[in-house]
Amino acid sequence: MGLSGLVSAAESIDLRILTWPGYADPDVVAKFEARYQVKLKVSYITNDDDMWQRMQANQAADYDVFAVNTAELQRYIDQQLALPITPENIPNLAQQLPRFKPLSTIPGIVREQKLYAIPYTYSEMGLIYNLNYFVEPPRSWRVLWDPQYQAKILAYNGSAHNFSLAALYNGLSNPFQLEPQQFAEASQSLVALRRNILTFYKSPEQAQDLFLQEDVALLFANYGTQQLKMLLDSGAAVGYTIPEEGALAWLDCWAIAKGVRNKSLAEKWINYSLESWVSQQLTLRQGLANTIVPAAHSLAEDKIIWLQQVEDQQLRSQYWQKIISGKQIAKVPPL
Structure with a gap:
């Protein structure tokens, strides 16, 4: 493939996601692509160190959206590798369970009154x-x-x-x-x-x-x-x-990378992930709790301490x- 072919292939990708296995399965991605007539590329990591290395490389220019827990998120904000999210562009926030409202009560995702992450799954x-x-x-x-x-x-x-x-x-x-x-x-x-x-x-x-x-x-x-x-x-x-x-509980969120090329599309992905059927795939396939439907083995009054x-x-x-x-x-x- 010549240089022009490489450029064309790169330009054909509309949204680049860096995440954990099970968070963006092929069938879920395919339905998003069909709805918005776009092409996604999903890259997977297996540990926090791997994500940090990839995001640091090239100042996060290789990714648009990434999944990160609230404790790890802080260093991405510190290094300006994550961008604020516009909550008005995520209408499905209204569907989230009471323990995720308001977002300002969740340690680590709001800084200087700016929202940097949207809760997606937890355990x-x-x-x-x-x-x-x-x-x-x-x-x-x-x-x-x-x-x-x-x-x-x-x-x-x-x-x-x-x-x-x-x-x-x-x-x-x-x-x-x-x-x-x-x-x-x-x-x-x-x-x-x-x-x-x-x-x-x-x-x-x-x-x-x-x-x-x-x-x-x-x-x-x-x-x-x-x-x-x-x-x-x-x-x-x-x-x-x-x-x-x-x-103790970890809370994985969607965040927007500094290198995002289409912030509007990135926020559409985050909003899409909060549709009930998408979030429930995590529970059905991975056994992980989601932020939309109450977990079968947890009670609303259970005390959760976010990492x-x-x-x-x-x-x-x-x-x-x-x-x-x-x-x-x-x-x-x-x-």
Whole structure:
């Protein structure tokens, strides 16, 4: 293909989307293309670092719309890689569930009175419990520390989320910004938790295998209802609950890249994604909650704590490695 052919191929793409698998399936994309007589290109990422690298390259000029969680969004705004969205161009915002209204109450998506992201899908990190052990759902995260379930608990191998979980266990209202003494207390709580855990899993598939193969009473569901669906589909007798202290939750949103070529079309895509049938594909196919239809295993009164940037990710990682390896840790870290 000559140079003119390459230029022609590039110009034939009207909207370039960077997202996670399952967020823009081919059939959903095809219907959008047919409705607006346009051509889309969807690129997929598998982790936050991959998205950051792609968006940094060429100042996000290669993409129009991207899917990002609210905690990660901050660095895109800081580096001016995301542009404000005009909410009046997203009429389907009116269909969103009450917990997403007003948008200004969701940490991280509004800055200086400008809207930078539209909530699309989320997953709270709830508690999966074995019905053979529990007649009623456990009400508190404290159950993970209960010695009667020693070696019958699966937890996630992740530093940031586990320190935040320990902060909830310790009764803190802000689990993301820990003072030195609070950090030390959370560290000691995680040491105690480690002694109660059968093992720490790294993927939902690993957790599923362990749950089915071992005598497991409780599972900290880092992947939320997605893990619940996997276990139910495999025939496990399990329930799902949000403890009274609340559950950490990630919230993925659509954002507009600095390199957008047609902002109006980008906002049409975001609005289209909030149509009920589109959003429900996430739930039906991926087991993820959407922002339009109430999740089957969640209640409106469940306390959801949206993830935010933590005080020191590197320090959390450093201390977590010491905790899971059984090494002695300092009482008060140098925050």
